[in-house]
Structures are given as structure tokens and as C-alpha cells.
């Protein structure tokens with residue numbers, strides 16, 4: 399049997415990936431390898447592994463059989479050419495940008511951006527990279543700031559917390575025409591709901607902490623090369639990595655410079671937990687997306703709610719785009735209360751939903767976004783991002799929908 403059967407849905411493929419990938423002793427889960435160092439029979443073998451002439455493991459910071467099995471699974475989910483795993487989503491994002499950008503480069507970035515990624519963009523700026531933020535729901539806004547020295551266009555699929563859906567197809571086309579690296583953070587949708595490769599993404603980022611791991615019990619991140627980008631056209635590849643085939647240049651530099659320099663290595667036992675969580679990704683996404691849809695419809699009709707933001711709602715400005723591109727609209731939505739309702743008091747009256755900052759958990763989590771995750775952004779930037787003081791972000795869990803609907807309704811009383 400082969401590892402991959404293209405007629406299988408990704409939810410089927412991932413369940414059988416370890417077995418078909420050749421896990422030791424026929425184990426259905428890749429075992430947890432805790433060793434840091436690997437021994438060799440001959441000095442020539444360790445040299446060959448170091449130089450990338452021979453497959454193998456040298457030191458756990460650059461991978462173990464367990465983290466490699468996880469990379470293979472994420473790669474299957476994204477239909478990728480190669481994947482590198484990291485200790486967190488932030489480590490993956492940091493490694494990608496610092497491995498691929500030089501001082502003087504230009505980066506275009508969606509303005510509706512995960513707060514911690516915005517912080518990385520700030521660091522890039524300090525190191526001499528010029529970053530432009532644009533409203534990426536229209537590809538024309540990206541085209542307008544494109545320059546000769548633009549190296550990367552970076553977007554997320556669904557923005558957190560206001561759920562704007564980026565013009566993924568338009569930007570994909572634009573980047574393909576101009577030969578620019580198109581990087582998509584797929585954390586919010588997850589590869590079950592959307593594969594960025596379908597719109598021409600060059601590299602895909604996933605925080606494995608969120609939907610993929612799915613249980614709020616393990617941190618992890620990954621970068622996947624979709625195989626669509628021609629790395630021969632990328633000016634920042636270091637000569638030392640050009641001894642590999644051209645298709646591998648980008649992911650090699652992300653691993654050899656990014657992973658090594660950040661030291662953001664994923665631990666084997668954590669990789670094992672993420673792998674187990676990943677096996678129910680499709681089931682969980684179906685349930686949380688359906689729960690979110692029902693909650694949003696209830697809230698939208700409620701007199702004490704001013705606005706609800708969820709791409710699954712017909713009133714959402716990018717509803718048609720989301721319906722075309724995504725298999726489901728995922729677990730995250732946000733809403734603004736009517737002026738008469740205090741968001742802190744409302745949250746305190748919820749009995750099931752928990753005030754907490756994570757998303758993609760099994761449990762429903764709520765957070766007053768302006769006062770917490772976007773507090774440091776300040777009032778001006780929050781206004782630009784459309785984050786009102788009363789905005790409540792919700793990450794919907796796997797609870798029974800009737801219990802969730804009852805909880806969010808009783809909290810208005």
C-alpha cells in the first residue's frame with residue numbers, strides 16, 4: 399500500500415498516515431522518540447546526513463522520527479511538497495520571515511492581522527524590511543503597493559476577530575503573474591476547510607495549537623511549501639542551499655536558517671499529542687462550524703445585539719467568497735452588544751462559555767477583544783481594524799448546540 403491515495407478525503411488519509419508511512423513494528427501511531435542525539439556506524443554517514451546527502455537524524459532540534467511523522471501528516475492535509483514543524487505557530491511565522499527576508503526588502507501584509515504576527519512585522523521593520531499593511535479583502539489594494547523589490551505578500555484566510563475574508567483568489571493570481579511569494583496563514587480555516595494551494599499559495603502556515611491539535615493541550619506550528627513557487631526566481635536563497643534541487647531551496651532555508659536560528663523545535667511528545675488531536679479535525683470542524691452558525695443566527699436576531707461577524711451569515715460582506723472557497727466557516731465569530739449591555743457583565747453571566755484567550759479548543763471560549771488581545775494596539779489601530787469596545791470574540795467548542803444557544807440567550811436576562 400502507498401502512503402497516499404488521491405481518491406481519499408484528507409480526513410481519511412490522515413488516519414492512516416503513520417501506518418502507511420512505515421511506523422516501527424507496524425504501530426498505528428508513530429511512537430514518541432525522546433532521544434536528543436543519534437549515533438552512526440561510520441563517520442562518513444554522519445557527514446552525509448549533515449550535508450543532506452543522506453536521510454537521517456542528527457540532533458532532535460532539527461527533527462525526530464515523531465516530529466517527522468507529524469510533518470508528513472500536515473503535509474498530507476495541505477497537499478504540500480514539504481513541511482517543517484515548529485514549537486509554536488509564532489516560531490513558524492518568525493522563522494519564515496527571518497529566513498527569507500533581507501534588509502531592504504518589501505513585504506505586503508493584510509491589515510486585519512493576528513496581533514502577535516503584527517509584532518513580528520514590527521521586528522522585521524526594525525531590521526530594515528519595509529512592511530506595507532493593506533485591506534486585503536480587495537486584491538486591487540495589494541496591486542497598488544506592489545514594488546520591484548516586493549518579496550512576500552502575506553495574508554490570513556479569515557481575520558481574527560472581525561472575520562474579514564481576504565481576496566485569496568485575486569491575490570493568488572496577482573502573485574502568480576508577478577512571481578511573488580504568496581504566504582497564507584491557514585490557522586483560522588484549517589486545511590480541512592480550505593487548502594491555500596488551491597488559490598496559488600506558495601507557503602502555508604498553520605498554528606497546530608488551534609484547530610489541528612484541537613484540544614487546547616499542546617502548542618505547535620508548521621510551514622508547508624505547496625510546490626507551486628519557482629525558487630530559482632527568489633533572490634534571497636543562500637548559495638550553500640543551492641546544492642539541493644531548486645524545488646527544495648525555500649523549505650531548506652526555512653529549516654536550516656529559520657528553525658535552527660530560532661531554536662523553535664517541536665518536542666516529540668507534543669508532536670504525538672498534536673497528531674492524535676489531528677485525527678478528529680474534520681469531525682470537530684463540522685460540529686464547531688455548525689454550532690457557530692446556529693449561535694450567530696440566534697444572536698443576529700436578538701434585540702440586544704448590535705452586530706454579528708461570521709462569514710457563514712448572509713449579511714457578511716464576503717459571505718459568497720467564503721461559501722465558494724471554504725468547506726465550512728470555522729469556529730470563530732464575534733459580536734457587538736447593543737449600547738445598553740455591558741460586555742463584561744454579559745460575559746460574567748455566561749455559565750458554559752469560559753473567559754479565555756485560546757481558540758480552536760473543544761470548549762467554547764469568549765474574550766472581550768479590545769480590552770485584552772488588542773489592548774496594546776491602542777484605540778486608533780483598533781478603530782482601523784473595526785474592533786469596538788463592546789466586541790466579544792467567541793471560539794465555539796464541541797458542546798451540544800442546545801446548551802450553547804440556551805447559555806448565550808440566558809446571559810441577556
Ligand SMILES: *Cc1c(COP(=O)(O)O)cnc(C)c1O
Nearest residue numbers: 486487488512585586605607618
Ligand atoms: C494562534 C495563531 C497564531 C500563533 O500560533 P501559536 O501556536 O499560538 O504560536 C498564528 N496565526 C494565527 C492566525 C493564530 O490564530
